[in-house]
Amino acid sequence: MRLKIIGSAAGGGFPQWNCNYRLSRSARAGALGIEPRTQSSLAASADGNGWVLFNASPDIRQQIAATPELQPASNGPLRSTPIRAVVLTNADVDHVAGLLSLRERQPFTVYATDEVLQVLEANPIFNVLDPSIVPRRVLPPGKETVIRDGENRETGIVIQGFAVPGKVALYLEDTSDPKADFSSEKGDTVGVRITNGNGPSAAFYIPGCARIDASLKARIADAACLLFDGTLYTDDEMVSAGVGQKTGARMGHISMSGEDGAIAGLADLAIGRRIFVHINNTNPVLDESSPEHATVRAAGWEIGRDGMEIEL
Secondary structure (H helix, E strand, O other), X not given: OEEEEEEOEOOOOEOOOOOOOHHXXXXXXXXXXXXXXXXXXXXXXXXXXXXXXXXXXXXXHHHHHOOHHHOOOOOOOOOOXXXXXXXXXXXXXXXHHHHHHHOOOOOOEEEEOHHHHHHHHHOHHHHXXXXXXXXXXXXXXXXXXEEEOOOOOEEEEEEEEEEOXXXXXXXXXXXXXXXXXXXXXXXXXXXXXXXXXXXXXXXXXXXXXXXXXXXXXXXXXXXXXXEEEOOEOOOOHHHHHOOOOOOHHHHOOOEOOOOOOHHHHOOOOOOOEEEEEOEOOOOHHHOOOOHHHHHHHHOOEEXXXXXXXXXX
């Protein structure tokens, strides 16, 4: 099974269009060791021909242009794609907006939890993907699902979706109640276990996670590869950078560092490769010369980048 990170940044990408923070300025200037990144998405293939996308970011056209495996075959039909299905891990804009760019009446399948499918159903703009051509299928929690394409053929990719601590999408928050709790553990945010159905090796893709609990640790303990939420290095990072007032906890994202962070929380697990993805434009690990980058690498983690490949 092949995995390819086609987008490794958090919402807005890196550099974000309106961000003038030092890291974004450096990325625009082409600084050495500071690579631009598109918004988070992963591609998986069991045979190297058909591909399943995990999340459809607003940058999907750019990502396809940068990824030959996702482009029509040179000897293929005049309208064709190797993209067989899209699996959504939540309803965030940076994970669903790209569906609108896949509207050219090309058959593929959309998989998501019932909660996320209800969000798509409630917004008629997503009807540009004709359900008779692009069927929507429920991803049942905790059960293995054989991913099928728009014509009901098996792709060779088998996934198991499971709820993780997270929150509802930003645009679904009811801000009229200042004391409202927007956290969720019932399917608004999920992680996925990905295999080709032929062996024990599994990859886990969890681009959004608010905290690590015992249930999550037990589930990912056998991971050959973990692609995990790396949005922020510290919980108050955006506040300290002067670009926002929200902490990571408020946004539903665990930090990399600290006693309650991902590095410490997963240090005792025998995971194969561990890779941070969904990295925000304020995260200092984006600078390969930074001490934070060195700390993460010394802890056994990799910093995801666009185009990174994993073979399992």
